[in-house]
Amino acid sequence: MNPIDPQRRADWLLRAKPVAGIERIEAFFQGKAFAMHRHDTYAIGRTLAGVQSFKYRRGTTHSLPGRTMVLHPDEPHDGQAGTGEGFRYRMIYVQPAVFQQVLGGRALPFIEGGVTNDPRLWAATEALLQQVSQGIDPFEQSDALAELAHALAAVAGTPPPRSKGDFASAQRAREYLDAQCQQAVSLGALEHAVGRDRWSLSRDFRMFYGTSPYRYLTQRRLDAARTMMLRGMPLADVAACAGFTDQAHMTRHFTKTYGIAPARWLRIAGGASERVVTIVQDTRLPGA
Structure with missing residues (x-):
């Protein structure tokens, strides 16, 4: 995994140019990163280094490298470093309406606890959570979002649609x-x-x-x-x-x-x- 750069000890945040409304960030924080807040989007990401801790629903969750974070829309959460080393992470923010274009009216997927080590979600987020300095082709992004929506539904146990396909x-x-x-x-x-x-x-x-x-x-x-x-x-x-x-x-x-x-x-x-x-x-x- 990407180590924490010892030369960049101050908090920092990088933001990629949004493509079709999808926001991508990469950041590093020490101590208390941000207070309780909520988004009207999914916040989906991975910790690259350190321990990323946050209050979510009924407890405190700790994200480590190798896991995928999936925060449901409108769920309050905060963020802080779980150790003195700080934490580095990447995140994307996706409107539920984007996933609904794929899910076709099925219930929005919910991942209990906000963190998962399911390999299906790790694979489905690979393209979307690449370095923010690397651009994403709109075709690639659309394709990856469709794959992510299907992976979220599968991991959450959302019943698949009945379709014979065209x-x-x-x-x-x-x-x-x-x-x-x-x-x-x-x-x-x-x-x-x-x-x-x-x-x-x-x-x-x-x-x-x-x-x-x-x-x-x-x-x-x-x-x-x-x-x-x-x-x-x-x-x-x-x-x-x-x-x-x-x-x-x-x-x-x-x-x-x-x-x-x-x-x-x-x-x-x-x-x-x-x-x-x-x-x-x-x-x-x-x-x-």
């Missing part, structure tokens, strides 16, 4: 993403091409293809990127041609998908390709 729409979306994977893809353009709203489309796409539209698009871009890399194209050019914002954007998704950075993958995979060619050449019959 395969034709999901298929049109897949074909559109295949055709446009190396171009800038906007949510509006995808909705227009398919004729469905983003939330319904996201649900159907997961149902029929086992992943989200944004992750499907990212994987197709990574497929193209690997091919370009093996052809000797510079990584910065690969990122631009494959449809990523920049090389850092490509590197983040490449590493998250394959567990290895692009440059290292290229050294390994490129060398392996050369060895295969050499073996084929050396095993040809004499006179071939």
Whole structure:
């Protein structure tokens, strides 16, 4: 986990530029951080270092690195450091109406105690709780919010909706993403091409293809990127041609998908390709 920077002992707060109304922050506090207050949003986050303590509902809760905090709208809470070292954390604030676009009128999910170590919520918040210095593509954010809404409902035990899904729409979306994977893809353009709203489309796409539209698009871009890399194209050019914002954007998704950075993958995979060619050449019959 990210350590507490000993050079930054004073309290601080960083705020990312809001995207489609979703606020993201990262902060460090010592001692008493803030008094009792409440939001009309969900406050969902994770402690990066230290112990984050807060009064919530009927007791005091302690959040440690590796856990996910989920504070329900309109629930009073405060915040303070659980130890003398202070605590560092990231948080997003999401209007209940955003989740309702996904849940379709089902009861808002409630996570008892305000803190959970459920791996489903950890995974679902990964994209939304990245460093605030890293921008989030609106397509990626929308996709991540849909995944988070489903994860919250699953962990809270909210009954799933009864839906057969719309395969034709999901298929049109897949074909559109295949055709446009190396171009800038906007949510509006995808909705227009398919004729469905983003939330319904996201649900159907997961149902029929086992992943989200944004992750499907990212994987197709990574497929193209690997091919370009093996052809000797510079990584910065690969990122631009494959449809990523920049090389850092490509590197983040490449590493998250394959567990290895692009440059290292290229050294390994490129060398392996050369060895295969050499073996084929050396095993040809004499006179071939």
